[in-house]
Amino acid sequence: MASSEAQYESDDGMDELMDKFKTQRYKNAFSENSWEEELNKIPMFMKAAPEEIDPKEYPELACLQAIIHDEDRPPEEQAKGLKDEGNVYFKEKNYQKAIVSYTAGLKKKCGDQELNTVLLTNRAAAHFHLGNMRSALNDAAAAKKIKPDHLKALIRGVQCCMELRIFAEAIQWCDEGLKSHPTDKKLLELRAAADKHKRAAERDARKAKAKEKKLQGEKEALLAAIKDRGIKLLQPAKPRKHGSDIEGEDEGASAAISQLSLDGLSSQEVTGAQVFLDEQGSLQWPVLFLYPEHQQSDFISAFCENNCFIDHLSVMFGEELPPWDSDRKYHPQNLQLYFEDEQKETLYQLNPETSLLKVLQHKRFFVKGGTPSFIVLVKDSSFWKQFLTGKKIQRL
Known part of the structure; x- marks a missing residue:
């Protein structure tokens, strides 16, 4: 009896649902009068592509066309898109992928030198954060060659030189940058720091040279004292070449x-x-x-x-x-x-x-x-x- 009641309730609910389909219209359905035209706008069901594609009228098709025919866009536009992609990766601290995007943008070889300078400078920054100082310096130098007064490239070049401990080059980068940006606070700070490190490195080098000279003098004096006393040092044994045996015990000792x-x-x-x-x-x-x-x-x-x-x-x-x-x-x-x-x-x-x-x-x-x-x-x-x-x- 209970089973029959459950079946009755289920059937009753289904009837109610079907009644709603009859009385209420599906909002996203094709219209009865133009369903064929609407279906033809979906790329999968198109019988022929339209001559002109309006993104508002054919959004799905416009998206596919953009993917398929990306290479048809001007190199500047493609390079800019890759730069923007790299910037997104950079903000996410995914520096490896950022480098890939910036490199792809540079490979487009667009004629926009400002854009190429930005791509190089941004790639230098990504290399810098990965610790690739030499690659970062090379990119900064390439950017400076295109645009000698590009501030970000100049600053990045100085920072790379500082990390590589080539302080004379860091000062040279600063001096070049200060010609175009004489009051830039960052460049002035970096130059002062580079000069300080350069003088410290030169002082350490002089001390090391003096110490080495002193040690060499002490070694020479030590060897002279041993020699003057007639003391004999037995050198580490070296393998003899075939046929080079020395006859006699005394000759062997002297050898x-x-x-x-x-x-x-x-x-x-x-x-x-x-x-x-x-x-x-x-x-x-x-x-x-x-x-x-x-x-x-x-x-x-x-x-x-x-x-x-x-x-x-x-x-x-x-x-x-x-x-x-x-x-x-x-x-x-x-x-x-x-x-x-x-x-x-x-x-x-x-x-x-x-x-x-x-x-x-x-x-x-x-x-x-x-x-x-x-x-x-x-x-x-x-x-x-x-x-x-x-x-x-x-x-x-």
């Missing part, structure tokens, strides 16, 4: 030492320290002590050439011994020092009372990597006997 240069003082890269001349004219060397028994080492960043080895050993192994010396045997009186001549496979034992300079001047001592290194052993220990077994030993 490795070759010409004295800072290449043999490269310890700074590894240890952070390098030999230097102090105010008294003495060489201060970075020195490495090696303890092979415990695979440990000590690094002295500034060992004066006039100091003896015992001076440092007494400090390093004084009242407090290192934690790795579990047997508590590394006392200054128990220690022996050696340097190794790798070429002759010989260990040279040196007296702890000897100065560093005397050891460095030994004919078989070569400073490797800018850092003299020495082996420290405990006399009469089991490791001492084992380490020296089979090795050639010489005393200084």
Whole structure:
């Protein structure tokens, strides 16, 4: 029963709707007398296009014609449309698309130089906001070439030069602009800023040059001091060419030492320290002590050439011994020092009372990597006997 009532209500509503169609007219329908004429105005149903298109009478067709025949418009009109399109993208901060639009406008090669100047200046602004300073400067220069007094192009050119840190060119742009716009506040401000930065850059360049000259003088003095003392620096090994082997140990050593240069003082890269001349004219060397028994080492960043080895050993192994010396045997009186001549496979034992300079001047001592290194052993220990077994030993 309920189902029949629902069907009745539905049918009743449909009848009411159909009655409205009979009594009320559809507002947007074609008229009965001219429907064919009206249908023919819709591009999809046209049998033939009219000879003259009135946008008011044929709005849809006029729109399609504009899209299809855009290239038929004058280049100036097309370029202006692309400029306006680019400006919309620019306001939306979509600088990449703005550049595409401005570039398309320039490709129209219209004869309106004012419009071309604006397109170039606007594209320069878009490049500027993207950080493409060199491209922005090129566009500003092109715009200035067309119209030398174009204020926006001049200002943009100055800003690009400032960002590129070519301050002399920035001043030149300002001076050119101020000829046409002598009271322009922005140009005056930019020129003052460019001049300030230029003087600061020149001052920094002078300081850097003076510092470089001072460092070069210090390097030359350092190398001269090393050379005067007869100290030999072992240069980094270089691959030998085929057939260039030098016969004889002494000749090989001299080839490795070759010409004295800072290449043999490269310890700074590894240890952070390098030999230097102090105010008294003495060489201060970075020195490495090696303890092979415990695979440990000590690094002295500034060992004066006039100091003896015992001076440092007494400090390093004084009242407090290192934690790795579990047997508590590394006392200054128990220690022996050696340097190794790798070429002759010989260990040279040196007296702890000897100065560093005397050891460095030994004919078989070569400073490797800018850092003299020495082996420290405990006399009469089991490791001492084992380490020296089979090795050639010489005393200084």
